Amino acid sequence: MSREAHPRIPLPTPVGRITINDVARAAGVSVATVSKVTNGRDGVAAATAERVMEVVTQLGYETSLVASSLRRSRTNVIGILLAGFDPFATELLKGISAEAVGKGFELLAYSGAISDDNTVGWERRSLSRLGGTLIDGAIMITPTITIPVSSVPVIAVDPHTLSEADLVADDGAARPVATPTVECDNVEGARAATKHLIDLGHTRIAHVRGRDDLESAHLREEGYREALRDAGIPFDPVLVRDGGYRAAWSTDAAHALLTMPDRPTAIFAANDLSAFGVMEVAHELGLRIPLDLSVVGFDDIPEAASVHPRLTTIAQPLQAMGAQAVDMLLAQLQGRPVPDHVQLASHLIVRETTAPPPGH
Amino acid sequence: MSREAHPRIPLPTPVGRITINDVARAAGVSVATVSKVTNGRDGVAAATAERVMEVVTQLGYETSLVASSLRRSRTNVIGILLAGFDPFATELLKGISAEAVGKGFELLAYSGAISDDNTVGWERRSLSRLGGTLIDGAIMITPTITIPVSSVPVIAVDPHTLSEADLVADDGAARPVATPTVECDNVEGARAATKHLIDLGHTRIAHVRGRDDLESAHLREEGYREALRDAGIPFDPVLVRDGGYRAAWSTDAAHALLTMPDRPTAIFAANDLSAFGVMEVAHELGLRIPLDLSVVGFDDIPEAASVHPRLTTIAQPLQAMGAQAVDMLLAQLQGRPVPDHVQLASHLIVRETTAPPPGH
DNA sequence: ATGAAAGCGCTAACAA
DNA sequence: TTGTTAGCGCTTTCAT
Numbered sequence: 056m057s058r059e060a061h062p063r064i065p066l067p068t069p070v071g072r073i074t075i076n077d078v079a080r081a082a083g084v085s086v087a088t089v090s091k092v093t094n095g096r097d098g099v100a101a102a103t104a105e106r107v108m109e110v111v112t113q114l115g116y117e118t119s120l121v122a123s124s125l126r127r128s129r130t131n132v133i134g135i136l137l138a139g140f141d142p143f144a145t146e147l148l149k150g151i152s153a154e155a156v157g158k159g160f161e162l163l164a165y166s167g168a169i170s171d172d173n174t175v176g177w178e179r180r181s182l183s184r185l186g187g188t189l190i191d192g193a194i195m196i197t198p199t200i201t202i203p204v205s206s207v208p209v210i211a212v213d214p215h216t217l218s219e220a221d222l223v224a225d226d227g228a229a230r231p232v233a234t235p236t237v238e239c240d241n242v243e244g245a246r247a248a249t250k251h252l253i254d255l256g257h258t259r260i261a262h263v264r265g266r267d268d269l270e271s272a273h274l275r276e277e278g279y280r281e282a283l284r285d286a287g288i289p290f291d292p293v294l295v296r297d298g299g300y301r302a303a304w305s306t307d308a309a310h311a312l313l314t315m316p317d318r319p320t321a322i323f324a325a326n327d328l329s330a331f332g333v334m335e336v337a338h339e340l341g342l343r344i345p346l347d348l349s350v351v352g353f354d355d356i357p358e359a360a361s362v363h364p365r366l367t368t369i370a371q372p373l374q375a376m377g378a379q380a381v382d383m384l385l386a387q388l389q390g391r392p393v394p395d396h397v398q399l400a401s402h403l404i405v406r407e408t409t410a411p412p413p414g415h
Numbered sequence: 416m417s418r419e420a421h422p423r424i425p426l427p428t429p430v431g432r433i434t435i436n437d438v439a440r441a442a443g444v445s446v447a448t449v450s451k452v453t454n455g456r457d458g459v460a461a462a463t464a465e466r467v468m469e470v471v472t473q474l475g476y477e478t479s480l481v482a483s484s485l486r487r488s489r490t491n492v493i494g495i496l497l498a499g500f501d502p503f504a505t506e507l508l509k510g511i512s513a514e515a516v517g518k519g520f521e522l523l524a525y526s527g528a529i530s531d532d533n534t535v536g537w538e539r540r541s542l543s544r545l546g547g548t549l550i551d552g553a554i555m556i557t558p559t560i561t562i563p564v565s566s567v568p569v570i571a572v573d574p575h576t577l578s579e580a581d582l583v584a585d586d587g588a589a590r591p592v593a594t595p596t597v598e599c600d601n602v603e604g605a606r607a608a609t610k611h612l613i614d615l616g617h618t619r620i621a622h623v624r625g626r627d628d629l630e631s632a633h634l635r636e637e638g639y640r641e642a643l644r645d646a647g648i649p650f651d652p653v654l655v656r657d658g659g660y661r662a663a664w665s666t667d668a669a670h671a672l673l674t675m676p677d678r679p680t681a682i683f684a685a686n687d688l689s690a691f692g693v694m695e696v697a698h699e700l701g702l703r704i705p706l707d708l709s710v711v712g713f714d715d716i717p718e719a720a721s722v723h724p725r726l727t728t729i730a731q732p733l734q735a736m737g738a739q740a741v742d743m744l745l746a747q748l749q750g751r752p753v754p755d756h757v758q759l760a761s762h763l764i765v766r767e768t769t770a771p772p773p774g775h
Numbered sequence: 776a777t778g779a780a781a782g783c784g785c786t787a788a789c790a791a
Numbered sequence: 792t793t794g795t796t797a798g799c800g801c802t803t804t805c806a807t
Contacts, residue, residue, distance in 0.1 A: 072547035072566040074800060085778045090802055100776060115563065117543035121481050122800035125783045140512035140522070145505035152500035152526060162500070164524040166512060183477030187432035188784080203475065206432045357717050434784055445794045450786055460792060482784035485799045548800080 073116045082110040093118060124189050133384060134190035135164040136181040137197075142356050143373065144196050147212060150377025151194060158385060163190060179203050192388050194380045195234075199269075202234040208387040210380045213238045213371075215269040235387070237380045237397045241271050244369040244401035245278025246285075248323050248351040251367070251403055253286045256415040257321040257349060260288070263298035263308045263333060265325035272300065275325050275353060294319055298329040305332030313340055313348070320348065320412035327352035327359045330366055334408070345410035355404055364407035372399050433476045442470040453478060484549050493744060494550035495524040496541040497557075502716045503733065504556050507572060510737025511554060518745065523550060539563050552748050554740045555594075559629070562594040568747040570740045573598045573731075575629040595747070597740045597757045601631050604729040604761035605638025606645075608683050608711040611727070611763055613646045616775040617681040617709060620648070623658035623668045623693060625685035632660065635685050635713060654679055658689040665692030673700055673708070680708060680772035687712035687719045687728055694722070694768070705770035715764055724767035732759050 075093075079086040084107060091099050092107040093116075099107075110116075124130040135151060137144045148164060155162055165185060168177035178198040186193065187206040195202060199215045211234045252260050262279045265272030276295070283290050293315070296308035305324065309332055312319055324330035330352030334344060342348045344364055352359060355370035376399055386393045435453075439446040444467060451459050452467040453476075459467075470476075484490040495511060497504045508524060515522055525545060528537035538558040546553065547566040555562060559575045571594045612620050622639045625632025636655070643650055653675070656668035665684065669692055672679055684690035690712030694704060702708045704724055712719060715730035736759055747753045 072800095073543070075802095076800080086801075087778055087780095087803080088776085091777090094802080096803095098776065103776080115539060115543065117540050118802095119548055119800055120544040121485050121548040122783090123802070125481050125485060125785095125800080126802045127783090139516070140505070140508040140524075142509070145500070145508060148500040148505060148508075149502070156499070162524075162526040164500075164522075164526075166522040166524075179475065180477050183433070183475065184480040188479050188481040360720060432784095435786095436784080446785075447787085447794060447796095448792090451793090454786080456787095458792065463792080478786095479784055482799090483786070485784080485801095486786045487799090 072119070073114050075116070075118070078107065078110050078114060078116050081114065082107045120189070129191055130189060131159060132161045132163050132190050133381070134181075134185050134193040135162060136178065136185075136193050136195045137164060137166055138168045138177055139166055140164075142358075143213075143354070146373035147196055147377040147380075150374030151381050152377075153374065154378035154381040158381075160191075160385075176200070182207075182209065192384045194377075194384055208384060209234050210384045210387070211236045212376055212380050213271070215271065233395055235383050235393050235395055235397075237376050237383065237399070238271075239371040239376065239401040240398045241274035241401075242278040242281065244353060244371075244403075245275040245323070245325075246282040247278075247401070247403045248353065248369050249279045249282035250286070251405070251409065252321040252323065252349055252351060253282060253288065255321075255349065255409060256411045257319075258288055258412075259291075259294070259317065259319040259321070261294040261296070261312045261319035261322045263296055263305050263312075263322060263324040263329045265298065265300040265329070267297065269300070272325055279323055298325060298332065300326050300329060302328045302332040302335070305329035306336050309333040309336035310340075313337060313342065321350070321409070322348065323351045323353075325353055327354045327356045327366060327368055330368065330408075331358070331362065334362070334366075345408050347413055349409040349412070351409060359404075360406070367406045367409040368404055369401045370404050371401050375399055432479070433474050435476070435478070438467065438470050438474060438476050441474065442467045480549070489551055490549060491519060492521045492523050492550050493741070494541075494545050494553040495522060496538065496545070496553050496555045497524060497526055498528040498537055499526055500524075502718075503573075503714070506733035507556055507737040507740075510734030511741050512737075513734065514738035514741040518741075520551075520745075536560070542567075542569070552744045554737075554744055568744060569594050570744045570747070571596045572736055572740050573631070575631065593755055595743055595753050595755055595757075597736050597743065597759070598631075599731040599736065599761040600758045601634035601761075602638040602641065604713060604731075604763075605635040605683070605685075606642040607638075607761070607763045608713065608729050609639045609642035610646070611765070611769065612681040612683065612709055612711060613642060613648070615681075615709065615769060616771045617679075618648055618772075619651075619654070619677065619679045619681070621654040621656070621672045621679035621682045623656055623665050623672075623682060623684040623689045625658065625660040625689070627657065629660070632685055639683055658685060658692065660686050660689060662688045662692040662695070665689035666696050669693040669696035670700075673697060673702065681710070681769070682708065683711045683713075685713055687714045687716050687726060690726055690728065690768075691718070691722065694726075705768050707773055709769040709772070711769060719764075720766070727766045727769040728764055729761050730764050731761050735759055 075086045075089050079089045089107055092104045165181055167181040178200055182205050192208040195209055195211050197213045198211055201216055202209055214236055264276055280290055296311055298305035298308045322333050324333050330350050333350050337344055337348050344350055352366050352368035355368045359366040359368050379397055383393050435446045435449050439449045449467055452464045525541055527541040538560055542565050552568040555569055555571050557573045558571055561576055562569055562571055574596055624636055640650055656671055658665035658668045682693050684693050690710050693710050697704055697708050704710055712726050712728035715728045719726040719728050739757055743753050
C-alpha cells in the first residue's frame with residue numbers, strides 16, 4: 056500500500072451529491088473499479104477494494120438509484136402506484152410493507168395524480184414513467200381503467216373494472232395476458248351484511264347503491280339481492296337508490312327512502328361513506344339508530360369505529376390483501392405461476408347500528 | 416401535411432418500454448424535437464408538434480422519470496423517506512398527500528429499510544440514493560440519526576434526536592444549517608396526560624418511560640414531572656420504570672409497579688404500545704381498568720380506540736404535522752424563510768381507561 | 776487487475 | 792425550425 060501519498064488531509068469534499076467520480080478520484084482508481092467494488096464483482100485486488108471501500112465510507116457514497124436503474128434491468132424496487140394516500144391505500148401499504156420486509160426489495164409508493172388535472176389516467180402515466188427503469192414490478196391500487204400492457208409485471212388490487220381476463224380481444228381471440236387481481240369477496244360480503252339484517256328480523260331492507268361505473272358496486276348489489284332471494288324476501292326496486300359511494304350523494308338517496316310511506320327498517324349502504332350519509336339523514340328526520348333504523352356499511356374504514364353510534368359494517372382484509380399482492384408480484388417476478396384472480400374473505404363486524412326492527 | 420406516406424398501418428410497436436426514440440422514429444423527427452414538444456418548449460412548427468403529439472398519444476409515450484431526472488435539476492417530485500409503512504407514517508402520509516395536492520408536485524414515498532440489515536442508517540442511504548436526482552426535496556419521517564448535510568432540502572418529522580440546531584460543530588462554531596423539524600409538543604402532551612389523572616384525584620401516578628436514546632421519551636418524562644410539580648405532588652423515583660416504547664418491555668415495568676406495596680392508582684405510559692402492555696398486566700393481576708387502575712397512553716394510534724376498554728391517550732395531530740412539513744419543504748424549495756422548529760399541539764382524548772382512584 | 780469507452784433515455788446548448 | 796451532440800451517473804463489455 057505504498058502508492059504515492061494518499062494524504063490524510065480531508066479529501067476535497069465535493070459540494071453537491073457525491074458521485075462515483077468523486078470516489079474514483081479520491082481513491083485514485085477508475086470509476087469502473089469503484090463500480091466493481093461497490094457491486095461486489097470480482098476482478099479487483101483486495102488491497103484496492105479495501106482502499107475504495109474506505110473512501111466510500113468516508114465520503115458517505117451511495118449509488119444513485121436513478122443512474123443505476125437506467126443502466127441495469129433489475130433494481131429490486133417494487134412500485135406501488137396509487138392515486139393518493141387515502142385510508143384504503145395506506146391500509147394496503149401496511150400489509151404490503153409487512154410482507155415485503157426481508158424479501159430483499161425496497162418499496163416505492165408513487166402518487167402521480169397529485170394535481171386535479173391528472174386524476175384520470177394516472178395508472179398508465181405512472182406505469183410508463185416508472186416502469187422498465189425504476190421499478191421491477193408494480194402493485195396498482197384501485198385502478199379505474201384496464202391496465203395497459205406493460206413492460207413490467209403488474210398486480211391490481213381492488214380494480215374497479217373487469218379484469219382483462221374476462222374480456223375478449225377485438226379479433227375474437229381470448230387475450231393471453233391478464234392483470235392478476237386481488238380483491239375481497241364483494242358479493243359474499245354484501246350477502247352477509249344483508250343476511251345479518253334479515254336474521255335480526257328485518258324484511259324491508261333498502262340498499263344504497265355504489266357508483267354505477269365501478270364493478271364492486273354491481274357485485275355488492277348482487278350480494279344484496281341474493282340474500283333477499285335466499286330468505287324468500289321479494290326484491291323491491293323501490294328500495295334501491297344510487298349513492299355513488301359518497302356521503303353527499305347518499306343523503307338524497309336516504310332522504311327518499313326514509314320519507315316514503317312504507318319506509319324500510321334497515322339500510323345496507325354500499326360503503327361506509329354512504330352509510331354515514333344515511334345516518335346523517337336519519338338523525339335529521341328524528342329516527343334513532345338502531346332503534347328505528349338499522350344501518351350496515353361496507354369497507355370498515357377507521358372512521359366506522361369512531362362515529363356515534365359505531366357503524367356495523369363489512370370489513371375488507373386490507374392488510375392481507377396487500378400481502379397477497381406482494382406474494383403474487385414476487386411470484387411473477389420469479390417466473391412462478393400466478394393465479395389470475397384472488398378473492399379474500401370479507402367479514403361482518405357488528406357494532407352499534409344494527410338491532411331488530413321496531414316492535415319486533 | 417403532405418409528407419411521403421405516414422402509413423395508417425399500425426406503427427411498428429416496440430416490445431419493451433416506449434422511449435423517446437420510438438416516438439422520434441415514428442414521427443420522422445429527431446429526439447430533440449420530440450423533447451421540445453413534450454415539454455412545451457417553443458421553436459417547433461405547429462404542424463410538426465401536432466404530428467408528434469399524435470404519435471405520442473398513439474404509442475402511449477410518457478417521459479421516463481428516471482431518465483429526465485438524471486438530466487434535469489428539478490423533477491417536481493417530493494420524496495418521503497421512511498423506515499416502513501407503519502401507522503404513524505401512514506397517518507403522516509395522509510396529511511402530506513392532502514396538503515400536496517394541487518401544488519404541482521408528485522409524491523414518492525420510499526422505504527429503503529425493507530430488510531433487517533439496513534434498519535440502521537436508512538436515512539442517509541435513502542437520501543443519498545434519491546437525493547439530487549430523483550427528488551427535489553425530502554420529508555424524513557422519524558429519523559433516528561442526525562440528518563447529514565444533503566444536496567436537497569430536508570424536513571424532519573418527529574426526529575428522535577436533537578436537531579443539529581442545538582448542537583455545536585467540532586470547531587466550536589455553531590452550524591449554519593440545521594434540518595427544520597416538525598413535531599408535536601411532547602412536554603405539554605405529557606403534562607396534560609398527567610394533569611388529567613391529577614384532576615381525577617390521583618396522587619400516586621406512575622410513569623412507564625420510553626426509549627432512553629430517543630429525545631421524545633425524555634420530553635415526555637419531563638412533562639410528567641412538571642405536572643406533578645405544578646400540583647405539589649412530590650416526585651417518587653420508584654414510580655418511574657423503563658418501558659422502551661414497547662408493549663413487551665412495558666409488561667415488566669408494569670408488573671413491578673403494580674405488585675409493589677403502595678401501588679400506584681394510575682399510570683401514564685410513554686406511548687400507546689406501552690399502555691397496552693400495562694393493561695395486559697393489570698388484567699392478569701385482576702385489576703379492573705379504570706376502577707382499580709387508570710391508564711393514559713400517548714400517540715393515539717388507531718388501535719387505541721379499538722382495545723377494550725378504549726384507551727385514554729394523547730393524540731398527536733399527525734395529519735396536520737404532515738401538512739406542515741409539506742408547507743415548510745415547499746417554502747424551502749422556493750427560497751422562502753423556514754422556521755427551524757415547529758411544534759404542533761397535542762391534545763388529550765378521554766376514553767374509558769381513566770376514572771377517579773378507588774374510594775374517591 | 777485495471778481502465779477506456781459505450782450506452783441506458785432524456786434535455787439543453789449549439790449548429791445548421 | 793430542426794437536428795447534432797454532449798453529458799447526467801452508472802454498469803458493463805472489451806482492451807490493455
